[in-house]
Amino acid sequence: EAQVTQNPRYLITVTGKKLTVTCSQNMNHEYMSWYRQDPGLGLRQIYYSMNVEVTDKGDVPEGYKVSRKEKRNFPLILESPSPNQTSLYFCASRRTQGDYNSPLHFGNGTRLTVT
């Protein structure tokens, strides 16, 4: 089954404790991206990757890091989480970025709470 898999689904952590949220897709997609969803703010892009070893900032990149060493994986790293990073996070992928006919496929989300 074609899918985007995120882990963990739920995570509670404390301020300053480094964490990684993993994302993997099995569709051989070139493009991957991370979003956060907050009440009243919709979906905002954090980082994206056009292909292996190519990453770029989205609209709200502060406090986050990503890497794209393999095509299928795109982990989101919070080096020193803060309470304002409490949010619902989604990983997404699409065949290529430049193909308008290629919709984004989303994972089921990771709910992160930073206390």
Place this chain on the structure above:
Amino acid sequence: DQQVKQNSPSLSVQEGRISILNCDYTNSMFDYFLWYKKYPAEGPTFLISISSIKDKNEDGRFTVFLNKSAKHLSLHIVPSQPGDSAVYFCAPSSIGSNYKLTFGKGTLLTVNP
């Protein structure tokens, strides 16, 4: 600067009636428009799209209308079913941004049996 506005945070409709979800945008460069649907505890899923060269696209019970001069699009669901209850996101894109999606804040649709 909010480029995409879904001004109704929520909408409640009776089963069998029409649901109309609206989306306004300010960026005249947007040329491809998508709608995503999101159930609780799941990621958004692609629903329907429309290119700026069209003014209507239909897929079963779902129809999207585009009014470029008004920078307005709408999603019509007829007839509405309880299983349509979800959050709907409007997500335009443009070739200039390499078709990066800009999401609206979403509208929560509730279809009452």
